[in-house]
Amino acid sequence: MALACLAAAVAGLPAAAASAYNGHPKLVVVIVIDQFRGDYLERYRDQLGEGGFRLFLDHGAYFPDCNYNYANTRTAPGHSTLFTGAYSNGHGIADNEWWDPQKRRMVTSVEDDNTKIVGVPGSKAGASPHNLLADTLGDELKLATGGKSRVFGVSLKDRAAVLPAGFAGNGAYWIDAKTGAWVTSTYYRSDLPKWAQDFNAGERAAKYWDRDWRDAQGNVLRSTAHRKGKDGSDAGFYEVVGSTPFGNEYELEFAKELVVYENVGLGPATDLLSVSLSPNDILGHEVGPDSSEMQAMALALDRELADFFNFLGHQIGLANVWIALSADHGVSALPDAAKKLHIPAANVDAGKVEAQINAALTAKFSPGHPAAYVKLDYPLAWLDQDAFTAVHVREHDAEAAAGEALKQAGLRDFYTKSQLALGEVPDTTLGLKYLNSYSPEGSWFVLGVPEPYTVGPAKGTDHASPYSYDTHVPLAFYGLPFQAGTYRTHSEPVDLASTLASLLGINAPTHSVGRVLTEALAPPHRAEDRSGGGKP
Numbered sequence: 001m002a003l004a005c006l007a008a009a010v011a012g013l014p015a016a017a018a019s020a021y022n023g024h025p026k027l028v029v030v031i032v033i034d035q036f037r038g039d040y041l042e043r044y045r046d047q048l049g050e051g052g053f054r055l056f057l058d059h060g061a062y063f064p065d066c067n068y069n070y071a072n073t074r075t076a077p078g079h080s081t082l083f084t085g086a087y088s089n090g091h092g093i094a095d096n097e098w099w100d101p102q103k104r105r106m107v108t109s110v111e112d113d114n115t116k117i118v119g120v121p122g123s124k125a126g127a128s129p130h131n132l133l134a135d136t137l138g139d140e141l142k143l144a145t146g147g148k149s150r151v152f153g154v155s156l157k158d159r160a161a162v163l164p165a166g167f168a169g170n171g172a173y174w175i176d177a178k179t180g181a182w183v184t185s186t187y188y189r190s191d192l193p194k195w196a197q198d199f200n201a202g203e204r205a206a207k208y209w210d211r212d213w214r215d216a217q218g219n220v221l222r223s224t225a226h227r228k229g230k231d232g233s234d235a236g237f238y239e240v241v242g243s244t245p246f247g248n249e250y251e252l253e254f255a256k257e258l259v260v261y262e263n264v265g266l267g268p269a270t271d272l273l274s275v276s277l278s279p280n281d282i283l284g285h286e287v288g289p290d291s292s293e294m295q296a297m298a299l300a301l302d303r304e305l306a307d308f309f310n311f312l313g314h315q316i317g318l319a320n321v322w323i324a325l326s327a328d329h330g331v332s333a334l335p336d337a338a339k340k341l342h343i344p345a346a347n348v349d350a351g352k353v354e355a356q357i358n359a360a361l362t363a364k365f366s367p368g369h370p371a372a373y374v375k376l377d378y379p380l381a382w383l384d385q386d387a388f389t390a391v392h393v394r395e396h397d398a399e400a401a402a403g404e405a406l407k408q409a410g411l412r413d414f415y416t417k418s419q420l421a422l423g424e425v426p427d428t429t430l431g432l433k434y435l436n437s438y439s440p441e442g443s444w445f446v447l448g449v450p451e452p453y454t455v456g457p458a459k460g461t462d463h464a465s466p467y468s469y470d471t472h473v474p475l476a477f478y479g480l481p482f483q484a485g486t487y488r489t490h491s492e493p494v495d496l497a498s499t500l501a502s503l504l505g506i507n508a509p510t511h512s513v514g515r516v517l518t519e520a521l522a523p524p525h526r527a528e529d530r531s532g533g534g535k536p
Contacts (some may be wrong), residue, residue: 018481019505020144020270025479026320027265028500029312030274031305032082034075034160035281035463036298036327037289038066038472044298051306056325056476059484061520063491066475068329070436071447071466072380076109076159077437078328078493079276083136083164085497085512087436089420092133096159098442099375099382106375106382110162112187119183119192119200120176126185127158127174129167131441134511136166137497138272143168144506148269150262154255155276156242160328164274170262173254180205180237182254195261199254205237208246215296222293243286245300247279252308265316270504276328277301288334288461289469322479324500326493329463330470338453345453347460350378353409357381360405365391374402378456379411379448379464388444395444406448413449420447433466483522491517 018024041053042064048054056062068078070087072094080086080093088094093109100107108127115126129136138151153165153172161172162185171188173196175181181200184192192200212220224244229235241247255275258264264271280297287293312321332338338345354376361373365388375382381402388398396418403414415425420438425431434447453469455462463470475491481503494514501508502516 018503020141020149021505023267023269024320025270025322026267027312027316028270028272028322028324028504030082030164030272030324030326030496032079032160032164032274032276033280033301033325033327033474034155034157034276034278035284035329035331036474037330037469038064038327038474040289040298041474044295044302047299048302049306051309052302053305053325055306055309055323055478057486060323060476060478061482061484061517062486063475063489063517063520064486065488066326066473066491066493066495067468068471068473069433069492069494070471071430071433071449071464072437073329073463073465073470075157075281075328076163079160079163080132080134082326082328082493082496083138083166083274084132084134084509085137085494085501085514086134086509087494087513089436089438090134090511090513092131092439092441093163094437094439094441094445095377095380097377098445099384101385101443104384104386108159110159112185115185115187117176117183118186118189119196120179120181126187127162127172128185128187129162129165129169132163132167133439133441135509136164137500137509138164138274139166139168140501140506140509141270141272141504144504145269148267150264150267150271152258152262152264152272153274153276154251154258155274156238156247156251156278156282157276160276160278161274164276171258173258175238177238178236180208180241180250193261195257199257204253205241205250208237208241208250211246213244213246213296215292216299221296238282242279243283244279245297245304247282248277248301248304251275251277252304255308256311259312259315265312265320284331285457285462286460288337289331290333290337319480322477322481322500322503324478324496325474325476326496327473330468330472331463332453332455332461332465332467332469334461335453335455343453344451346451347455347458348378348410349458350376350456353378353456356409357402357405360408361401364401365393373398374405376456377464378462379406379450381406381446381448382442383444383446385444399444399446403446403448406446410451410454411448412451415447415449417445430466433471477517477520481522482520485520487517487520489517489519 080091084091110127112128151169153161155161158174161174165172335345399416415434498514
């Protein structure tokens with residue numbers, strides 16, 4: 001209740017002259033919820049408490065018609081888009097992972113062999129933003145303030161911590177999937193700061209094991225008891241705890257420690273903190289968007305965010321903080337749920353589809369000599385260009401053949417890397433979405449167009465389509481510059497970086513294509529004219 005009163009009071013204050021150059025606001029916080037569809041806030045609105053999502057709905061600027069204008073709705077592209085203000089054809093991140101022609105294997109979007117993981121034993125390759133082809137909001141903030149601003153990214157996932165923090169980030173932290181221990185990369189520092197070491201040493205992760213997650217009626221939804229994973233080994237913290245609200249609680253607990261011990265929001269310049277909450281995605285792939293578990297997850301997160309915002313109010317003062325809310329992508333309904341309503345839908349086994357495509361390409365290019373021409377991240381196919389070169393097939397022809405094999409396997413259509421590079425797409429809404437999904441990075445590829453509500457895993461559900469259930473995400477802002485209200489003008493996630501950059505008085509990120517959401521800005525506060533020379 002105290003937070004609600006404070007929020008109401010702050011909302012009534014005139015918008016002070018804000019600029020990163022004079023340290024106003026003290027802190028910008030961007031909350032990104034992994035796999036949080038744009039309709040969730042309306043679906044659960046009458047069940048939300050005070051101070052969480054209602055901080056945006058009742059006291060902030062809320063844009064319910066926000067959609068990504070691209071087709072590759074995955075985690076790494078989504079986070080890159082939010083913080084660069086560009087789509088994949090600007091920032092270069094087309095997928096969570098892709099085929100590396102030099103290493104001849106799939107690599108992640110942030111994997112960097114020139115760095116090492118810090119925080120757990122071993123010499124595992126670390127992570128960095130080296131694959132980004134554009135800079136970020138945080139990078140421009142650092143440039144504008146001569147490095148005085150501090151920029152941090154936190155998530156359970158490496159890519160969701162690293163990509164928002166950008167090149168100049170002071171730190172990006174994520175967890176070791178097995179133990180839940182917080183780690184970083186030598187890209188940022190040679191070892192964990194003492195406060196993070198103490199956090200891990202305090203066995204903060206241990207208290208989230210062997211607990212029951214209950215809904216508001218006391219029903220047990222799932223347990224974090226130790227269990228075996230899909231491969232028969234002991235399931236790790238990410239899989240078990242990460243699929244419950246305890247994962248969000250754990251992450252926000254770490255974010256609070258970071259704010260306190262790094263004095264975030266208390267320095268001479270505006271700081272930026274990105275918090276990407278992963279558990280919705282971990283759970284959502286399994287149970288889908290319409291399950292009672294996903295509802296309970298959203299309501300639990302509402303309470304956890306209220307607690308976090310209350311913490312920020314006490315630590316820094318909400319009058320000194322701007323907060324933005326969005327998501328990296330949505331998700332399809334469970335195909336079984338859609339089919340019960342007579343809506344065409346299907347789970348396909350991506351492994352079997354990949355085998356079918358490779359069999360078709362073998363028959364065409366190397367009969368009697370099977371080859372792994374394609375690695376499939378349904379509906380995107382990454383081509384092993386060496387395999388095609390060995391049978392004297394060039395990129396254009398290889399991608400066209402792989403695309404036709406995708407259609408034979410049940411996809412509606414396809415777009416090749418070659419045609420996207422030349423801008424050869426239909427002048428349609430769908431064509432533009434695929435053009436925005438282009439990246440020059442990685443190997444040759446083909447973007448398949450799936451049928452609606454058709455997803456790659458044999459069970460559960462997924463995202464990675466151009467359809468509204470994957471592109472529709474929330475977008476909302478809270479803070480002094482924003483006029484409270486619901487704005488039904490069309491917006492896109494690229495608008496987040498553009499709007500915040502404009503309000504901070506800094507350059508937008510290098511490849512930003514978003515617009516400034518002027519309709520949601522509070523009218524300028526004009527000082528009273530005391531000169532006596534003003535017109536009547």
